Amino acid sequence: MPTTTTDDAFTAEVLESQTPVLVDFTAAWCPPCRVMKPILAELEAERDDLRVVTIDVDANQATAARYGVLSMPTFMLFRDGAPVLTLVGSRPRKRLERELAGVL
Structure with a gap:
């Protein structure tokens, strides 16, 4: 299951990770996110x-704002x-995997 992160933990969880991290900017009210x-x-x-790390944009607005996230879901690979x-x-999963393969 993906880790859930917060504004406070984002640097340690994502920016300092030795492994590439796919961040799922999500919201509880968002059906496509589910x-x-x-x-x-x-x-x-x-x-x-x-x-894979998930961050709730409603609860963590600073991180969403820092990366210009305006619609959900937004996925950013760091x-x-x-x-x-x-x-x-x-x-679809196959499309997501193809898109990730181009940068991993």
Whole structure:
């Protein structure tokens, strides 16, 4: 299951990670976000080259604002402390894996 992070823990959980981190910017009221949850859980369980971290934008507005997240779900892949890929909207697992493969 993906780790849940907060504004306070974001630097340690994501920016300082040695492994690439896919951050799921999500919200409880967002139906497409709920659709993505099992896909992200499967992805993390099957891959050792990627961590998946979820952050609730309503509870952690500073981080969402810092990265310009305006719609949910937004997925940002961070590598070496910097965002290298941004994807907006839910998508099928195969498409997500293809998009990630281009930068992992």
